[in-house]
Amino acid sequence: QKEVEQNSGPLSVPEGAIASLNCTYSDRVSQSFFWYRQYSGKSPELIMSIYSNGDKEDGRFTAQLNKASQYVSLLIRDSQPSDSATYLCAVERMDSSYKLIFGSGTRLLVRP
Amino acid sequence: EAGVTQFPSHSVIEKGQTVTLRCDPISGHDNLYWYRRVMGKEIKFLLHFVKESKQDESGMPNNRFLAERTGGTYSTLKVQPAELEDSGVYFCASSRVQNTYEQYFGPGTRLTVT
Numbered sequence: 001q002k003e004v005e006q007n008s009g010p011l012s013v014p015e016g017a018i019a020s021l022n023c024t025y026s027d028r029v030s031q032s033f034f035w036y037r038q039y040s041g042k043s044p045e046l047i048m049s050i051y052s053n054g055d056k057e058d059g060r061f062t063a064q065l066n067k068a069s070q071y072v073s074l075l076i077r078d079s080q081p082s083d084s085a086t087y088l089c090a091v092e093r094m095d096s097s098y099k100l101i102f103g104s105g106t107r108l109l110v111r112p
Numbered sequence: 113e114a115g116v117t118q119f120p121s122h123s124v125i126e127k128g129q130t131v132t133l134r135c136d137p138i139s140g141h142d143n144l145y146w147y148r149r150v151m152g153k154e155i156k157f158l159l160h161f162v163k164e165s166k167q168d169e170s171g172m173p174n175n176r177f178l179a180e181r182t183g184g185t186y187s188t189l190k191v192q193p194a195e196l197e198d199s200g201v202y203f204c205a206s207s208r209v210q211n212t213y214e215q216y217f218g219p220g221t222r223l224t225v226t
Contacts (some may be wrong), residue, residue, distance in 0.1 A: 046215070083128075
């Protein structure tokens with residue numbers, strides 16, 4: 001079992017719709033969770049971080065965390081074609097280095 | 113504020129050769145991380161520097177990989193001798209302080225070993 005699991009997709013949504021991206025993790029002691037967006041051939045770009053149970057909103061993005069279920073999600077409202085990218089879920093390993101453990105990413109396609 | 117930079121963007125070498133990758137973190141970021149993504153796999157941790165000290169090198173694949181961060185500024189990752197399975201994209205990331213958690217990634221170096 002992978003430490004961080006994501007559906008590889010592609011997830012296809014029409015422009016203006018809500019895109020829902022999901023991620024589960026196996027390490028119960030994890031405290032910090034991140035969503036990165038990666039366009040093809042580019043660097044992963046940090047778009048959301050969440051540390052507490054519940055929702056965290058930033059513009060069109062909402063991150064949701066449920067530690068009891070070991071589940072973190074990202075909602076993108078009013079999806080735009082420019083949101084088409086791979087979204088990487090990352091969980092911080094609670095050790096001396098605070099290294100990130102990544103999922104394999106979900107590819108999102110927003111259809112015009 | 114300039115982001116994390118990496119050089120070169122792409123390197124093609126033959127098996128058995130040596131390659132050195134460079135990373136310049138965001139100014140003032142004491143933490144520097146190296147990660148790697150091989151084809152079809154997720155991004156995986158290689159090692160972590162705090163200033164010039166190696167904090168964690170548990171992800172380094174073997175002793176063909178050598179990372180340095182002299183003076184606590186830029187870092188180099190040398191692969192010697194390179195093998196076919198070393199091909200992938202090598203990312204560098206930096207963060208401001210140990211407990212900030214948020215790591216910012218560079219554009220990566222795509223290494224192809226033929």
